Amino acid sequence: MRVVLDMDPGIDDAVALLLALNNPKVEVSAITTVSGNVNLKKGTTNALRLVEALSRKVPVYMGASRPAHGKNPPRAESVHGRDGLGDAGLPMPRRSAEKVSAVDMMVDMLKSSKRKEISLVATGPLTNVAALAEREPTLIRKLDRIFVMGGLYDSAVRGNVTEYSEFNFFSDAESADNVLGMSGKEFPAITAAGLDVTSHAACVVDGRSLSMICGIESKAAVLACKMLKLPVLTYSYFNLHDVFALFALTNPEIFATETCSVRVAPSGNFRGRCTVTSGGGNVHICRKVNPIKFNQLVLDGLR
Ligand code: BDR
Numbered sequence: 001m002r003v004v005l006d007m008d009p010g011i012d013d014a015v016a017l018l019l020a021l022n023n024p025k026v027e028v029s030a031i032t033t034v035s036g037n038v039n040l041k042k043g044t045t046n047a048l049r050l051v052e053a054l055s056r057k058v059p060v061y062m063g064a065s066r067p068a069h070g071k072n073p074p075r076a077e078s079v080h081g082r083d084g085l086g087d088a089g090l091p092m093p094r095r096s097a098e099k100v101s102a103v104d105m106m107v108d109m110l111k112s113s114k115r116k117e118i119s120l121v122a123t124g125p126l127t128n129v130a131a132l133a134e135r136e137p138t139l140i141r142k143l144d145r146i147f148v149m150g151g152l153y154d155s156a157v158r159g160n161v162t163e164y165s166e167f168n169f170f171s172d173a174e175s176a177d178n179v180l181g182m183s184g185k186e187f188p189a190i191t192a193a194g195l196d197v198t199s200h201a202a203c204v205v206d207g208r209s210l211s212m213i214c215g216i217e218s219k220a221a222v223l224a225c226k227m228l229k230l231p232v233l234t235y236s237y238f239n240l241h242d243v244f245a246l247f248a249l250t251n252p253e254i255f256a257t258e259t260c261s262v263r264v265a266p267s268g269n270f271r272g273r274c275t276v277t278s279g280g281g282n283v284h285i286c287r288k289v290n291p292i293k294f295n296q297l298v299l300d301g302l303r
């Protein structure tokens with residue numbers, strides 16, 4: 001499966017990237033970066049650091065340096081460390097990002113690809129994806145599927161920015177609404193893993209699972225071990241939110257999904273809050289996950 005990863009690394013983005021690069025069934029054609037957990041420059045540097053640490057040559061393209069709408073985006077360096085990768089001292093990259101922008105690259109890639117040849121896994125704010133959809137509403141239909149980490153679909157669960165909102169959707173709520181609101185058969189189906197599922201208590205990395213990761217002798221596991229130490233030591237656990245979006249592509253059998261329509265409140269007190277209408281639509285919300293299989297896939301995937 002050919003995939004473009006759109007991300008804001010971030011430790012959970014980073015673990016998703018390591019798992020994707022380590023998976024022989026996944027061909028990562030490109031990485032695009034977006035302002036989110038850290039600023040665009042840092043996130044882009046981080047993507048390059050990880051690709052080089054695994055001795056790979058996947059090209060990295062810079063996307064939006066700020067949300068399409070709204071100023072002062074929130075950052076998450078208190079969780080991910082000052083460098084966004086757990087301040088683990090990963091070497092700085094020798095390569096730079098490509099000269100072409102993320103959206104220009106996606107346009108070129110889609111023009112030269114077959115219909116449904118490429119999927120997109122988006123684990124940061126949806127600024128780049130919305131910009132692509134706005135600029136090339138016909139071309140984006142050539143994507144097979146879009147997998148998103150973002151939103152909150154169970155009102156019993158609190159958000160991680162406001163009571164109602166998850167970080168990625170809060171950060172650029174209008175772009176999230178534009179992407180999730182794409183409807184109709186001709187658009188690629190969207191699978192969304194929201195905070196209510198990605199925060200599943202049995203899927204966190206805690207001291208015990210960190211020791212298991214640190215006991216694996218692969219390059220990917222050594223990197224994950226180094227990056228995860230800071231948040232696990234600070235908070236006693238760490239959520240692998242973004243890994244859920246990758247697994248929704250590679251291992252859909254571990255999820256129970258529901259087909260819905262989703263709109264996202266673009267601004268105001270409820271900014272980023274999702275309104276879900278069940279009974280058809282273009283968004284497949286991950287409602288449940290099998291935590292045993294999830295954890296096993298993380299360990300096997302890093303091995
Ligand atoms: C999301 O926000 C970021 O902190 C994580 O990387 C994840 O994409 C969780 O709300």
Ligand code: CA
Binds near residue numbers: 007037
């Ligand atoms: Ca992310």
